[in-house]
Each structure stands twice: as C-alpha cells, then as structure tokens.
Amino acid sequence: MTSGTSCDQPSRSLISTSLATPALRADRWLSVLDLARKWSGTNSADIKSCLSSSLNKLDDLERFFAYPGSQLLERLRTCLTDDDNKAFLRLAQRISTTIISRKYHRDASAWTTDDHDDEPLNRLPQAITHLKNIPYFEVLSVVPHAPSRWPVIQEEARGVRRPEDDFIYQPVIVGNAQDALTAILLNPDLGAVVLYEGFSAQSPADNPLLAVFQSIIDFTTIGDDETLVLQVAQAIKKIRPELDLYLLSDRNIEALAGKPESRFFNRIFYQMEEPLELHLSILEGIRNRYRTPFFDNLKRYAQRPIATFHALPIARGKSVFTSNWISDMGEFYGPNLFLAESSATTGGLDSLLEPTGNIKDAQAMAAQAFGADHAFFVTNGTSTSNKMVLQALLAPGDIVILDRNCHKSHHYGCVLAGALPYYVEAFPLVEYSMYGGVPLSTIKQALLTLKAQGDLERVKMVDLTNCTFDGHVYDTRRVMEECLAIKPDLIFLWDEAWFGFAHWSPLLRQRTAMGAAAALTEALAQPAAQKAWDEQVGILGQNPDDATLLNTRLVPDPRAVRLRVYQTNSVHKSMSALRQGSIVLVKDVDFEHVESQFHEAVFTHASTSPNLQIIASLDVARRQMQLEGYGLVSNALQIALEIRKQVNNHPLISKYFRVLNSAEMIPEAYRKSGMADYNDPSTSWDKALQSIKDDEFLLDPTRMTLSCGAAGFDGTTFKNILADKFNIQLNKTSRNSVLLQSNINNTRSDIALLIRVLVDIATDIDKKILDNDEIYLKSLENRVHQLVDDLPELPNFSRFDDRYREQPSAKTLHGDIRRAFYDAYKESECEYVALDSAEIDQRLQSGPTLVSANFVIPYPPGFPIMVPGQVITQAIVDFMRKLDVKEIHGFNKALGLKLLKRTEKKENS
Structure with a gap:
C-alpha cells in the first residue's frame, strides 16, 4: 500500500451513527471524492483498489436512494475499469456535490450522464422538467418480486405521472422488511411507503444498524405474511410517524380494512388493479401534509x-x-x-382566541404532527405557554412539584395561580457553575414526604424542564410511571422549549413528553402492565414503607392511572418559526373537564391582536417538519457530533477549549450504561442502546457546552469576543463556558468557521505564552484559577419563611409564594440591605432572618437563587458575592437586596 493511502471509511461511534444515520451517505461519498482526487493526481493502483472497495460499500447504501440511480453508478464503475481517472473525478465530484446540495430535488439535469443523452436517466416528465421548484420526494416500495423485475416496477410508477401533478417523486424498491426499515432510517427524502404483501422478513445480509430498533420489531417471531406486513407498518410508524403508508394485498382486503391495525395505512388496495389511484393517493397524502390552512388563507387574503x-x-x-x-x-x-396584516378575523382569516376556521384546522394538523390530542398556538412565547398551563390546571392552595432551576415563567405562573411550589433541586455541576436535571429519587421523595404529611391529595402537578438549557434530557416515561405509581392522577407539565425538534428523531422522540405519553398509553393497555402491578404488590405488599418505595423501580396500577400530559415548545427555538412562536401540546384523558378553564387561561394571556405572521410561521414550521424534518434534524445532530469531534480532537484547540461530554455533564450515578461520549468509537451497541433507553439522564447532542475557562475567558467575555470580532452569535453562558447549539439552520460551513476562529484564538494565546510576557502569564494563571478552580458552591433552595408556610414545623417545603410576592408591594413592609455590608453578616449570625422580597436571577446562569418569601442563607450570600456577571434580574446594586422585614431574633442552634 502506498504511504499515506488508506481504504478506511470515516470513523463513527455506534451511538452517533444511530442518531444521525443519513450522514453516513455523505461521509462515504466524500471519502470516494477524496480518493478520486488522489487517483487523478497519481494513478496509483492502490488508490484504485481503495476506490473499488469504497464503491462496493456505497452499493450497500445507494440501493436505498433514487439518486444517482443504477446507470450513473454504472458509469462511475466504467470510468474506474477503463482507468479514466479524470472522468471518474468529474463524475464523482458531480454526484457527491449534487447529493450534498440536494440539487437533484429541483434540477432534472442532475440525473443525466456527462454526455447529456437525449433520454435522461431516471427521466422526469418532460412537461415539468423546467420547473425547478416543484417539491420532490421519494417513495419506498417493499415488494415480493425478484430484483430482476424491480426496473419494471419503477417504470410502471413513472408511467402514471402526469404534467399537472403538483409534486414529483422517484421510486425506491427493496424486497424485505429489514431493508424497508433500513431505508426509512437512511433516506430522509422518503415521503411515502407502499407495502406489497408477500415480501420476506429478513435481508440476506446482516444489518447492525437495525439493532437500535429491535424493541420495535422482532424478526424472529414473525409469522405469516399478514402479520409481517402489519408489524412492519407499525414499526415504520414508530420510527417515522409522518410517513404515509399504502398496502397492496391479494387477500380479502375488505376484512383486513376492518381490523384495528388498518389504521396504520392511508389506503388499502387490491394489488395493482388501480395504479393511477395509488399514484393519486400518494400525491394526496403529501398534499395533505403540505397544506397550511392559515398560511394558505393569509396568502390569498x-x-x-x-x-x-x-x-x-x-x-x-x-x-x-x-x-x-x-x-x-x-x-x-x-x-x-403589510398586505398580510389585519386586525380583522373575517374575510378568510380566523380568531386565535376562538378559532373556528383555518387556525382551528392548523392547530389540529399540528396536534397530529406532534402526536398530541390537542395543540394551541401561542404568539408571545413559551413563557406565556407555561403560564397558560399553570393557570388553567392549578388553583390557589394546590401544590406543584417544581424544579427550582426552571424558567422564571413557571415561578410567575405559581404566583398567578396561587399554587404552592414545592421546590426540588437538580444535581449541581459546580465546576461549570450550572445545574443539571432533578433526580427521580428527589421527585419521589418530595411526593412521599407530602404523603406522610397528609398533603398528597393537594399535589396536582409535577413541572419539569426537558431538556434543560444545558441539554439534560429526562427519561420522561420512567419519571411519569414512577410518580403515577405514588399518585395516579398527577398532571405533568414538561417545558420542552428547546427540545421541540426531538419529535423528528426516532431515538430522541421517546424522551419527549408526547413520545413518552404515547408509549405509556400503549403499554398501560397491555395485559403485561396489570401483571407487573400485581407482581409488585405481591413483592412489596399493600403498604410498603417510604424507603422501599424510594429504592424500587415502581410501576403504576393501570386501572387507576389518569394520564395527563402537557408539553410546551418554543417552535421558534428549533424549527422555522418566527420569534415568539410557541405551542402547547396536550395529551390529557381528562381534558374535557378542564377545557373551559384552559380556554379562560388562553383568554387571560393571549393578545386580542396576535401577530398573524407568527401564526403563519407556526403553520409553515409544522409543514416543513412533517415533510423534511427527519433529514433536517439528522443534519443538526451530525453538525453537533462533528463539532464535538473536531474541537476535542484538535491538538491546538483542545489545549484551551473543550466540548463537555456526557461523562462531564451527567454524574455517573445517572448514567447506568456507562456511556461517556457520543463520539467514542469503542462504545458497544449494548451500551449505546442502554444509554438511550435506560439512562436516567441523556445529553441532548445538539447542545454543546464549550468550556473556555482554561483559555482565561469567562463565558460572557468569550461570547462578546465571538460576536464582536468574528460574527459568531450564541446565547447562554456560564462562569467558564458558552453554549453552542446546532439546529436545522446550520451547515458544515458553520463548523469550518467555528473551528477556524477557535484556532485563531488558541494560536494567539499560544503566541502570548511563547513570548514569555510575565505580566500576561501571571494574569492568565490567576484568571484560569478563578474560572476553573475557585468556583462558588451552588446554593440550594433553603426554605420559605415560616409566615408563608402552613405548618412551620413540617418537613415539607411548599410555601405561599403568591402572598410573599404581593407583600413586597407594601414598601413599608420592605427594606434594603447592601450585599457587601456588615449588616448582612451580622443578621446571618443573630437575626432578624433575611427574607427575599422578590425573585433574584443572575444571568448567567439564569436560575433563581431567591424567590419571594425565601429565607436567605450564608451560601446564597457567598454565591452572590462571588458572581462577576453584570445582569442580575431583581437586584439593584445601588439599593441592595430587597427584603421583607422581620423583627424577631434568630434562635440559637
């Protein structure tokens, strides 16, 4: 083998492969292109051998895609056989760039050979080849026929196309269930699947990629053809629920259509008796998803x-x-x-507050897309969405288990509703000045403490952030199962402001509120759920003690559970919606009993003059995600995984910067799988699958915490440098890190820019160190010490002052935040004390107790270290004194801390 020549394909870990499967194709084509360039320059036989091997590996992927098609691939092989390295390079360059740019979606010339034959390969209808913007998709046909007949089936599919079709598609054909599932994992262009009854179950070749979905379909237990086709349909819907499914059967289709499983199919046909009807049905299915009721009407208006x-x-x-x-x-x-602006709700428009027309229709389509029962558009952000849900479902005196570090809208929602927050603490990450998620044991302990106090019936809701700002994702299903085992009618509010995109990742979807609710609904309806409950009662007894409940993986009683789940999404944060575009998703078996009060909450918070453009963008964002969300999200995941790899493996950048991995962001106790890094090539399938399925917390791959403390930068300073000098914008920071987010808007070019900038900054630091400037070296050393080593402990919530607690002697933590909030309106009952004054130190020692009059929220990190009525402790004061951020909401440095007056002396310990 010639020195420097390698046939190795780009290395990927198994977990990163399963998260971003469509990226496999681009990697392999770019590898072929790289080899083609080397071959063009040297004509090495070794490189040619590598190219032959690479093309063989590409065959394993390309059979699941319509482009470039068999004839273009055969042309590429001919160039290789003929030793025509120049022609091979030209064609490889053209195919790879066309795949990456997706030019074949809109330009028929991309499908032709270099000779531009009169008969284009895989030809498009002549009447529409000039229309570059006709939406393009591909249709997967799973057939029982021999591969020799597949070209005929493809031609039959093309033969029914008409010039007046408003969409265009190309067929992709496979012959078994395993290949069908592989195709929908790899090919983001698929918009529909046609199942011809009679196809086989297993592929002749082993496919390890499908191991990640073994829990969805077990090929070893498949029986007759009818069972197989229904199981495959169900598996497809679980992996990519947005796809339309059509069945061609030669059985008694009337009886099949009457089975419950037939709901998976858009339509069932008797074999190929109506090829044109199948074609029109496929287009109609795409048209239904393409339709945007409000946006379409707004354009007409x-x-x-x-x-x-x-x-x-x-x-x-x-x-x-x-x-x-x-x-x-x-x-x-x-x-x-301006033409699409109006304050009227007539003339083709609709009312957001009382929708009866196209907004109602658009919301119903959004609910279906996200797997919810109901959806409500919100035009003033998820801050308002959260307050709507809290006000609709909670009443004065109700108790809500609430993450103390959640967005401030949840805290204010408790003030508005008069609900009593029972604050639970997330695990701290002191070295990065941030919190993670709330451990399940902490949530269970809160419920059990309230139960012991006799207050369990007053607990109405568990309210958590999934995923957190820094990317901590809960095992939502397990949290709900175990909490429902303690109180079966709990309501769950999952704030998924940053996680809306996850619905279009088959692996991340199971950790969303709606994804977990769907899985839990299905599981609770199975006989196994009742059996598990009965076995648990047999082992634990009817009244197990709290310690047993706390340390047992609990299952709920399916007969008692009332599954009530709410999810809020900032659509604008991860999808193509205008700023402030949000949505409330509902899967609540008792929604009919709270619907009127939910609408009252909408009336309370929603503007009577909502922005029509935001509503339209929510409609359009749903359309995009249903039609191309799977590919877009896969690309966002690939971008994030590549940034992690490039930063952490770069010899210069990694001296000063690092993207924190799962092991650094999630304590080992919450990673039972032991999975430490998405890009670890040594991660086994078992570990990768266990991490996604069972770990208490998973790290959202798209949220990358870039540690910058070793470079001497605090998060705010580094954020400003990136924005002011390099035109790189980001949002969240911590004391020694910044948060990078990848989304459906990012490209590989964005990675290159980021890496180039980090190289420049690291090079500059290296140069200053080599210059041996003692002043700079001492300053850098001190700064790194302050940012990396001398970090303040993160204070927990202390307690509400006794006057805001119903039973001051009780162990429960809930308090009347609303009364404290409004007590602070009375200036005569408030006082100000300077943060650095000796008075604070004296009062911490001997009283009177320091009681916060308002919310105090340093940004960053953005969590409330004080809420109205909270007792201020030494830890809180120490933390605030070490903060070096300029923005602290609720704190006026000139006046000091605003306190609710107390007169009693602090009791001696």
Missing part, C-alpha cells in the same frame, strides 16, 4: 383588494410606502408583510 377601516394603519402598507420618511421600512420588508 394578501392578494385581495381590501379597504381597511380598523385600528391597524400599517395594514396594506399605504402609510409606509407613500411616506416621505419611513418608506425604507417598506423597501426592507417588502409589500407582502
């Missing part, structure tokens, strides 16, 4: 000549475009923004 006599001068844009002073605003935004 903007095209109509309308005179407005309502209070919105900007509507129609006349005051803008005819102005001598603000016409540049019209030039900047364009006319459609």
Whole structure:
C-alpha cells in the first residue's frame, strides 16, 4: 500500500451513527471524492483498489436512494475499469456535490450522464422538467418480486405521472422488511411507503444498524405474511410517524380494512388493479401534509383588494410606502408583510382566541404532527405557554412539584395561580457553575414526604424542564410511571422549549413528553402492565414503607392511572418559526373537564391582536417538519457530533477549549450504561442502546457546552469576543463556558468557521505564552484559577419563611409564594440591605432572618437563587458575592437586596 493511502471509511461511534444515520451517505461519498482526487493526481493502483472497495460499500447504501440511480453508478464503475481517472473525478465530484446540495430535488439535469443523452436517466416528465421548484420526494416500495423485475416496477410508477401533478417523486424498491426499515432510517427524502404483501422478513445480509430498533420489531417471531406486513407498518410508524403508508394485498382486503391495525395505512388496495389511484393517493397524502390552512388563507387574503377601516394603519402598507420618511421600512420588508396584516378575523382569516376556521384546522394538523390530542398556538412565547398551563390546571392552595432551576415563567405562573411550589433541586455541576436535571429519587421523595404529611391529595402537578438549557434530557416515561405509581392522577407539565425538534428523531422522540405519553398509553393497555402491578404488590405488599418505595423501580396500577400530559415548545427555538412562536401540546384523558378553564387561561394571556405572521410561521414550521424534518434534524445532530469531534480532537484547540461530554455533564450515578461520549468509537451497541433507553439522564447532542475557562475567558467575555470580532452569535453562558447549539439552520460551513476562529484564538494565546510576557502569564494563571478552580458552591433552595408556610414545623417545603410576592408591594413592609455590608453578616449570625422580597436571577446562569418569601442563607450570600456577571434580574446594586422585614431574633442552634 502506498504511504499515506488508506481504504478506511470515516470513523463513527455506534451511538452517533444511530442518531444521525443519513450522514453516513455523505461521509462515504466524500471519502470516494477524496480518493478520486488522489487517483487523478497519481494513478496509483492502490488508490484504485481503495476506490473499488469504497464503491462496493456505497452499493450497500445507494440501493436505498433514487439518486444517482443504477446507470450513473454504472458509469462511475466504467470510468474506474477503463482507468479514466479524470472522468471518474468529474463524475464523482458531480454526484457527491449534487447529493450534498440536494440539487437533484429541483434540477432534472442532475440525473443525466456527462454526455447529456437525449433520454435522461431516471427521466422526469418532460412537461415539468423546467420547473425547478416543484417539491420532490421519494417513495419506498417493499415488494415480493425478484430484483430482476424491480426496473419494471419503477417504470410502471413513472408511467402514471402526469404534467399537472403538483409534486414529483422517484421510486425506491427493496424486497424485505429489514431493508424497508433500513431505508426509512437512511433516506430522509422518503415521503411515502407502499407495502406489497408477500415480501420476506429478513435481508440476506446482516444489518447492525437495525439493532437500535429491535424493541420495535422482532424478526424472529414473525409469522405469516399478514402479520409481517402489519408489524412492519407499525414499526415504520414508530420510527417515522409522518410517513404515509399504502398496502397492496391479494387477500380479502375488505376484512383486513376492518381490523384495528388498518389504521396504520392511508389506503388499502387490491394489488395493482388501480395504479393511477395509488399514484393519486400518494400525491394526496403529501398534499395533505403540505397544506397550511392559515398560511394558505393569509396568502390569498394578501392578494385581495381590501379597504381597511380598523385600528391597524400599517395594514396594506399605504402609510409606509407613500411616506416621505419611513418608506425604507417598506423597501426592507417588502409589500407582502403589510398586505398580510389585519386586525380583522373575517374575510378568510380566523380568531386565535376562538378559532373556528383555518387556525382551528392548523392547530389540529399540528396536534397530529406532534402526536398530541390537542395543540394551541401561542404568539408571545413559551413563557406565556407555561403560564397558560399553570393557570388553567392549578388553583390557589394546590401544590406543584417544581424544579427550582426552571424558567422564571413557571415561578410567575405559581404566583398567578396561587399554587404552592414545592421546590426540588437538580444535581449541581459546580465546576461549570450550572445545574443539571432533578433526580427521580428527589421527585419521589418530595411526593412521599407530602404523603406522610397528609398533603398528597393537594399535589396536582409535577413541572419539569426537558431538556434543560444545558441539554439534560429526562427519561420522561420512567419519571411519569414512577410518580403515577405514588399518585395516579398527577398532571405533568414538561417545558420542552428547546427540545421541540426531538419529535423528528426516532431515538430522541421517546424522551419527549408526547413520545413518552404515547408509549405509556400503549403499554398501560397491555395485559403485561396489570401483571407487573400485581407482581409488585405481591413483592412489596399493600403498604410498603417510604424507603422501599424510594429504592424500587415502581410501576403504576393501570386501572387507576389518569394520564395527563402537557408539553410546551418554543417552535421558534428549533424549527422555522418566527420569534415568539410557541405551542402547547396536550395529551390529557381528562381534558374535557378542564377545557373551559384552559380556554379562560388562553383568554387571560393571549393578545386580542396576535401577530398573524407568527401564526403563519407556526403553520409553515409544522409543514416543513412533517415533510423534511427527519433529514433536517439528522443534519443538526451530525453538525453537533462533528463539532464535538473536531474541537476535542484538535491538538491546538483542545489545549484551551473543550466540548463537555456526557461523562462531564451527567454524574455517573445517572448514567447506568456507562456511556461517556457520543463520539467514542469503542462504545458497544449494548451500551449505546442502554444509554438511550435506560439512562436516567441523556445529553441532548445538539447542545454543546464549550468550556473556555482554561483559555482565561469567562463565558460572557468569550461570547462578546465571538460576536464582536468574528460574527459568531450564541446565547447562554456560564462562569467558564458558552453554549453552542446546532439546529436545522446550520451547515458544515458553520463548523469550518467555528473551528477556524477557535484556532485563531488558541494560536494567539499560544503566541502570548511563547513570548514569555510575565505580566500576561501571571494574569492568565490567576484568571484560569478563578474560572476553573475557585468556583462558588451552588446554593440550594433553603426554605420559605415560616409566615408563608402552613405548618412551620413540617418537613415539607411548599410555601405561599403568591402572598410573599404581593407583600413586597407594601414598601413599608420592605427594606434594603447592601450585599457587601456588615449588616448582612451580622443578621446571618443573630437575626432578624433575611427574607427575599422578590425573585433574584443572575444571568448567567439564569436560575433563581431567591424567590419571594425565601429565607436567605450564608451560601446564597457567598454565591452572590462571588458572581462577576453584570445582569442580575431583581437586584439593584445601588439599593441592595430587597427584603421583607422581620423583627424577631434568630434562635440559637
């Protein structure tokens, strides 16, 4: 083998492969392109051998895609056989760049050979080849026929296409169930699947990729053809629920259509008696998802000549475009923004507060897309979504188990509802000045403590953030199962502001609220659920003690469970919606009993003049995710995994910067699998699968905590450097880190920019160190020590002051935050004490007790270290004194801490 030549494919860990499967294809094509360039320069026989091996490996993937097709691939092989390295390079370059740019979606010339034959390969209908923007997708056909007949089936599919079709698709054919599931994992372009009854179960070749989905379909237990086709349909829906399914059967399809399992199919046909009807059904299925009821009507509204006599001068844009002073605003935004503005809810529009038309329709489509029973659009952010849910479901005196480090909207929601928060603590990550998630044992302990106190019936809700700002993802199903085993009618509010995209990742979906609720609903309906409960009672007895309950993996009584799950998503944070676009998703078996009060909460918080463009963007974001979300999310995951690998393996960058891995962000106690890093090639399938399925916490791959303390930068300073000098924007920081987020908007070019910038910064630090400037070296050493070693302990919630507790002597922590909040409105009952004053130190020793009058939220890190009515402790004061951030919500440095007055002396310990 020539020195420097290797046939090795790009290395990937098993867990990263399973999270971002479509990226496999791009990696292999880029590897072929790299070898083709080397071959073009040297004509080495060794490189040619590597290319032959790489093309053989590509065959394992390309059979699951329509492009480039068999003839283009055969042309590539011919170039290799003929030793035409120049032609091979040209064609390899063209195919690989076309795949990465997805040019074949919109340009028929991408499918032709270099010779531009009169008959294009895999030809598109001549009447529409000139239309570059017709949406393109692919259809998977799973057939029982021999591979020699597959080209005929493809031609039959193309033969029914018509010039007036509003979408265009290409067929992909496989012959067994394993290949069908592999195709839907690898090919993000698939929009529909046609199952021809009679296909086989297993592929001749072993496919380790499917091991990750063994819990969905077990090929060893499959019986007759009818069972197989139904099992495959169910598996496809669990992996990619957005796909349309069609069945072609030669059985008694009337009887099959009457079975409950037939719900998986959009339509059932009697074999191929109606090929045109199948074609039209496929297009109709795509059309249904493509439809955006509100956005479509808004576009039509903007095209109509309308005179407005309502209070919105900007509507129609006349005051803008005819102005001598603000016409540049019209030039900047364009006319459609103004033509599509109105304060009316008639004439093709609808009311967000009382939808009866296209908004109602759009919300129903969103609910179906996200796997919910109901969906509600919100145009003023998830802060409002959270407050809506809390106010709708909680009443004064109700107790809610609440993550103390959640977004402030949850705390304010308790104030509005008059609910009593029982704060539970997340595990601390002191070395990074941040918190993780709340351990399940902590949540169970809170419920059991309240039960012992006689207050369990007052507990209405468990309210948690999934995933956290820093990427900690709960095992949502387990949390709900174990909590429901203690109190079977609990309501769950999962704030998934940052995690909405996860629905379109088959592995991350199971950790979303709606994904877990669907799985739990299905599981509780099975006989095994009742058996598990009966066995648990037999082992634990009817009244097990708290220690036993705390240390047992509990299962709920399926007869008693009332599954009530709410999920809030900031659609604008991870999908293509305008800022403030949010959604509330509901899967609540008792929603009919709270629907009226939920609407009251909507009336309370929603504007009577909602932004129509935000509503439209929510509609469009749903369309995009249903039609291409799987591929977009896979790309976002691939971007994140590549950033992690490039930063942590770079010899220069890694001296000063590091993307923290799972082992650093999640304590070992919550990672039973032992999985430490997404990019660890040595991770076994068992460990990868156990991590996703069973670990108490999983790290969202798209949220990358970049440690910058070793470079001497605090998070805020480094964020400003990236923005001001390098045009790289990010949001969240901690004392010694910044948070990088990948989303459906990012590209490989963004990775290159980030790596180049980090190299420049690291090079500059290296140069200053080599210059041996003693002042700089001493300053850097001190700064690194402050940021990496001398970190303040993270204070826990202390307790509510006795006057805001119903039973001051009880062990329970809930308190009347609303009364404390409004007590602070009385200036005569408040006082201010400077943070650095001796008075604070004296009062911490001898009283009177320091009681916070308001929320105090340092940003970063962004969690409330004080809430109204909370007793201020030495740990809290020490933490605040060590903070070096400028932005502390609720704290006026000039005045000091705002306190609710106390007069009694502190009792001696």
